[in-house]
Amino acid sequence: MDDLKNKIKSLKEEAFSDLNRVDQLSQLKELDRLRIKYMGRKGAIQSIMKGLKSVDPKDRPLIGRLVNSFKSEFGAKYEEKREELRQRAEQERLGKEWIDVTLPGVRQRSGKIHIIQQTLDEISSIFKGLGFSVADGPEIESDYYNFDALNIPKDHPARDMWDTFYIDDQTDRTVLRTHTSPVQIRTMERRQPPVRIIVPGRVYRNEAIDASHHAVFYQVEGLYVDNNVTFRDLKGVLSYFSRQMFGDNLLVRFRPSFFPFTEPSAEVDISCVMCSGKGCAVCKYTGWVEILGCGMVDPAVYRYVNYDPEIYSGYAFGLGVERIAMLRYQINDIRLFLDNDVRFLEQF
Numbered sequence: 001m002d003d004l005k006n007k008i009k010s011l012k013e014e015a016f017s018d019l020n021r022v023d024q025l026s027q028l029k030e031l032d033r034l035r036i037k038y039m040g041r042k043g044a045i046q047s048i049m050k051g052l053k054s055v056d057p058k059d060r061p062l063i064g065r066l067v068n069s070f071k072s073e074f075g076a077k078y079e080e081k082r083e084e085l086r087q088r089a090e091q092e093r094l095g096k097e098w099i100d101v102t103l104p105g106v107r108q109r110s111g112k113i114h115i116i117q118q119t120l121d122e123i124s125s126i127f128k129g130l131g132f133s134v135a136d137g138p139e140i141e142s143d144y145y146n147f148d149a150l151n152i153p154k155d156h157p158a159r160d161m162w163d164t165f166y167i168d169d170q171t172d173r174t175v176l177r178t179h180t181s182p183v184q185i186r187t188m189e190r191r192q193p194p195v196r197i198i199v200p201g202r203v204y205r206n207e208a209i210d211a212s213h214h215a216v217f218y219q220v221e222g223l224y225v226d227n228n229v230t231f232r233d234l235k236g237v238l239s240y241f242s243r244q245m246f247g248d249n250l251l252v253r254f255r256p257s258f259f260p261f262t263e264p265s266a267e268v269d270i271s272c273v274m275c276s277g278k279g280c281a282v283c284k285y286t287g288w289v290e291i292l293g294c295g296m297v298d299p300a301v302y303r304y305v306n307y308d309p310e311i312y313s314g315y316a317f318g319l320g321v322e323r324i325a326m327l328r329y330q331i332n333d334i335r336l337f338l339d340n341d342v343r344f345l346e347q348f
């Protein structure tokens with residue numbers, strides 16, 4: 001009986017010194033091994049319990065209490081160790097995630113909407129506010145829509161105004177659209193008046209590229225056809241647009257011009273935004289800068305879309321988006337828009 005008591009006592013000492021030696025994170029497995037060694041089904045405690053049979057029955061309760069206290073003390077120490085190791089692992093993890101909050105931040109570069117798109121959006125929103133809706137059409141166009149239906153027959157000298165990229169050399173029937181006007185025809189073919197649309201889009205001209213000319217640029221076309229649309233309506237809408245775009249104190253003038261698909265036609269000038277009309281290099285010392293072309297839709301155009309010119313009338317206009325942006329932001333070279341130089345683009 002004393003043998004067994006001593007055995008339990010020394011087992012306890014051994015077990016606790018085993019547990020105390022476990023203090024490394026890597027020893028979680030070792031901790032588990034100790035639990036099995038002492039408490040497992042084939043562990044030290046179980047073998048003592050087996051020896052209980054040979055103990056005098058009156059001494060058994062005492063041995064039982066010793067075994068139970070061993071179990072509970074071992075269990076408590078085991079849990080304490082486990083918790084200690086778990087906390088140490090957590091601290092190590094946090095240590096690795098340590099950040100210096102005094103370091104300067106890493107600047108996130110945000111993307112921007114291209115200056116041309118910004119200008120397009122602004123132009124569109126002014127006309128949308130006047131009841132225009134946005135229409136769209138193909139950039140690769142047939143010469144019927146690009147020229148013929150706009151009253152520009154094959155031999156018409158006006159075709160020289162648009163230096164055209166032809167896609168199909170054999171027949172010359174397919175072109176990169178030279179203006180957004182074909183969308184006028186496509187829209188009128190589909191719908192009866194009233195038609196009140198703007199057409200923002202990219203156009204192409206076979207031009208020598210310099211500071212004021214590019215082979216690729218953007219236009220916004222406008223068209224309004226209904227009963228009794230007059231030149232006065234056109235003047236009102238374009239004067240309003242010019243002032244919204246460039247400022248209230250602007251002078252606007254309409255100068256007679258020629259386009260094959262409008263009659264009468266006009267070009268719209270505004271008082272120079274650089275010198276307020278006093279005269280400078282931008283306005284070539286005239287005090288005026290041209291911003292768009294316009295006119296009353298030529299009745300000949302209605303023939304192509306089966307509108308009755310006795311019933312309907314309308315106006316059309318077209319403006320160059322780069323031109324508007326150049327005047328607005330005092331940019332002196334059209335090539336900058338397509339160069340994709342971030343130093344230029346991030347200014348807007």
Ligand SMILES: [Zn+2]
Nearest residue numbers: 272275280283
């Ligand atoms: Zn000027």
